[in-house]
Structures are given as C-alpha cells and as structure tokens.
Amino acid sequence: MTMKQDAAPADFDTLQAWLPRLREGDAALPRLSPRALALLESLVAEPEQVGVSTISQLAERHRANASMLTRLSQALGFSGFKAFQALFRRDLTGSTFYSTRAERLLDFGETPAAEPGAFPDQALWQQEMANLSAAVSGLDAACLERAVERIRSARRVHVVGLRASYGAAHYLAYYLDYLRRDVQLVSSRAGVTVEQALHLDAGDLVIGIAFRPETRISVDYCRLAVEQGAGLIALTNHARSQLARLTDCTLTAPAEGPFFFNPMSSLFLLVELLLSRLAREMGSEAVAAIRRREALIARLTIE
Incomplete structure (x- = not known):
C-alpha cells in the first residue's frame, strides 16, 4: 500500500x-x-x-x-x-x-481534557464555543440572503424539525409568526403527516431542521414539498446530509464535542441570525408586525 x-x-x-x-x-x-x-x-x-x-x-x-x-x-x-x-x-x-x-x-477515552486549572466540564464549553465560531466563520452569506428573501416572499412557510430538532423548529416558527403571516410549525403531536406537504406548491417555503441521525419523517416531508415545487431551506449539522441534498440553500451548524447527544448551540445561533436578518430587512414593517402581536397579547391578557 x-x-x-x-x-x-x-x-x-x-x-x-x-x-x-x-x-x-x-x-x-x-x-x-x-x-x-x-x-x-x-x-x-x-x-x-x-x-x-x-x-x-x-x-x-x-x-x-x-x-x-x-x-x-x-x-x-x-x-x-x-x-x-x-x-x-x-x-x-x-x-x-x-x-x-x-x-x-x-470506553475509548475520547473525551477531551479541559485546560489545566479549569473546572472538569469546561472542555464541553470550550468545544461549544468552537462550534459557534465555526458556524459564523463557515456561514454562507449568499445562502443567508437567499433564505431571508425566500422567507419574506413565500406565500406560506412551514417549519419542520422533529425529535431533537423540535425545540429549534418551535423557536423559529414562534418568532417568525411575529414577523409574517401563514407560518406553520409541522408537528407530529398535532397530527400533521407527511401528506400535508401535498398542499404546498411553488409559492410556498419549507424550513427543514434535521441533525444526524436525521428523522425520516422530516426528510420525507421536505422531499415531498420539493417535489410539489416548494422552496426549501435546510438547517443541519452536516453539509452532506440527506436534507442538504434537497436544496441549494443549506445553513450548517457544526455540532462537534464531548457531549453524548447533538450539541445545539450553533443551531440556535443560526436560527437567531435568520430572525435578526429578516427583522432588519423588514425594517418598520417588522416593528409594526411585532406591535400588532403585542397588542393582541395585551388585549387577551396572555402572560
């Protein structure tokens, strides 16, 4: 050899x-x-x-x-x-x-050690900081711009992210609903099935969130939506994931480190970047939309 x-x-x-x-x-x-x-x-x-x-x-x-x-x-x-x-x-x-x-x-001793004098779990914090830095340094600015424009112009936006990705999907859908109409969180708990993607077409957009191991229902939902002509924005921790292969707009959230499950800090950072950029692009329109939501909350005495 x-x-x-x-x-x-x-x-x-x-x-x-x-x-x-x-x-x-x-x-x-x-x-x-x-x-x-x-x-x-x-x-x-x-x-x-x-x-x-x-x-x-x-x-x-x-x-x-x-x-x-x-x-x-x-x-x-x-x-x-x-x-x-x-x-x-x-x-x-x-x-x-x-x-x-x-x-x-x-068993294989691959948990990295923290720096001398640091508290025992600082290695996890150090790696998460590295993930956040990698997410920003590797950010595809053109893709982020396309994503924001697609969110603004879409007739309807569906956000799908199940199992471990559900928290980020809920967070994104909740605050997108402050900024624009016709935002739906796709959730199996609400009885939503993959077939609902059949209602989407070229005027619609799906934001799919899936970390490896990717949830099959999430990927199937996004694939069917794309087949129906809808646009797709992918948020994933692997640029060659199944989800990423379905779209020309993938935002990657690095998720390395000494953690038993998938680190999520960089994913939430990308979600915040999307929301922040969208609000800035909307300008006074975003402020007006948020105020309408706040007025409704106050009128209904929702805490």
Missing part, C-alpha cells in the same frame, strides 16, 4: 465514492494491494459494525490483523485507525447513533 494523496476522505460518502476509483487504479488515490482493497470493501459494506467495534474485534471478524487495519488507515491518509474509524462513527444513523457516541466518550 503506497500513499498517493495528501488528504484523507472527509466523510463516509467520499470514501464510498473512492472504491470504484481504487479498483481502477486511479493515480490520484493510494495504491492498495488486492488484499487491502478487499478489506476496505468489507469494512465499507458494514459501516455500523466498524463504528462500534474495537480494532481487535474487526481484525478477528475480517481475518486480518490489527497492524493491517492501521496500515490501511494510514494509506488512505488518516493518522491511524482511530481517525479512520471516526469517519464511520460520524455517519452512524439509527438506533446505535447515540450509544456509539457514548461508548466513544467513555
């Missing part, structure tokens, strides 16, 4: 796309022996197993040895097997996603 390229594949989809090129001996990629290529193909065929197993377990399962797995990882551009395995773990979906993350943090 010889090294031919500088960078390892950035995600599992890219690694999968490499396989046919590796078989053809693409000069831009590493040159693998037949045995190493067969091993890689076996690993890619069962990503969840690779994500949850130790190097010894995988070596035994594939009748190889640990050193061969390490050499394969390095030939692909990774620093070692752990870095190679992390790519599979990031793409885990379904019932093992969170348990795998917990195992990584507890």
